[in-house]
Each structure stands twice: as structure tokens, then as C-alpha cells.
Amino acid sequence: MRPFPCSEALQSCNSYLYHISGGRHVEEIASLYSVNLSEIKPIIHGAEQDYLVSVPCTCTYLNGTNRYSYDTSYKVKPDDSFARVYNDFYSGQVYNVTGCVGEGSQEIVTYTVQEHDTLSQIAHLLSSI
Numbered sequence: 001m002r003p004f005p006c007s008e009a010l011q012s013c014n015s016y017l018y019h020i021s022g023g024r025h026v027e028e029i030a031s032l033y034s035v036n037l038s039e040i041k042p043i044i045h046g047a048e049q050d051y052l053v054s055v056p057c058t059c060t061y062l063n064g065t066n067r068y069s070y071d072t073s074y075k076v077k078p079d080d081s082f083a084r085v086y087n088d089f090y091s092g093q094v095y096n097v098t099g100c101v102g103e104g105s106q107e108i109v110t111y112t113v114q115e116h117d118t119l120s121q122i123a124h125l126l127s128s129i
Helices: 026-033 082-090 119-125
Strands: 012-019 040-045 048-062 065-069
Touching (some): 012 026, 026 040
Antiparallel strands (some): 012 048, 040 048
16 A cells, blocks of 8 residues: 655645544544544444544655655553554554545545445445445
8 A cells, every 4th residue: 555645736635534433532532633623523334433533634755755644643651552552542543544636625535444344335434425
């Protein structure tokens, strides 16, 4: 999977990350991504409520490539372990592609495919059909 390359004309934009709730309160999710509550939209997936998180993507240079990205950080707590942080906070969220498009009202949405998903379910969930 390759990141979206940057455009000279479009150095930043908003993109959406699909966050699997995992029973977290919306305030925790806002803190995890360092966004305001107004940047989080609930979305129903089966019997679960997950979230679309609007994040600002910017053009960054890394390993010889200009790409759009959004960085998150997590402040480690005294009893945290790598496994806990990975499984409880970043499971399925590790490589979320962000990007920008220059024409029309298109938006980039990153979605974490879940067990038993079908393409038509995902398209319906994200209102692309």
C-alpha cells in the first residue's frame, strides 16, 4: 500500500479515518486523534457504533517521497505495555492512508475492513452507492 503523493497545488486537506469504537467513549477517541468532538461523526456498523474522524492531512517528505499524512501520538501510562496500547488503541488503525483530491467534493475515507464485511456492505456504510 502506498500513500497518496502530494500535489504542489494542494499541500493540505481534511481526510476521514474510520475508527472502530471498541467500547470507547467519543471523548477518548477525540483525545487519541487530538481533535475536537465536532470532528467526530458516529456511523453504525451492524450492531456497533463506530466513528469517522476528520483529521488534517499535510504534505510531508519521508524516505524520498512526498506524501499526505496525519500523525497521532499516545501518552504512555505507568501500567501500559506495547500489547495493550497496540490492541486497545491502535488495533486496525496502524496504517490509515490519508490523502487529498483536488477536484469536486470528493473525500478520502480510510476504513478498516472487519471480519464478515462485503464490498457492498462497505460501500453502503460509507454512502458510496
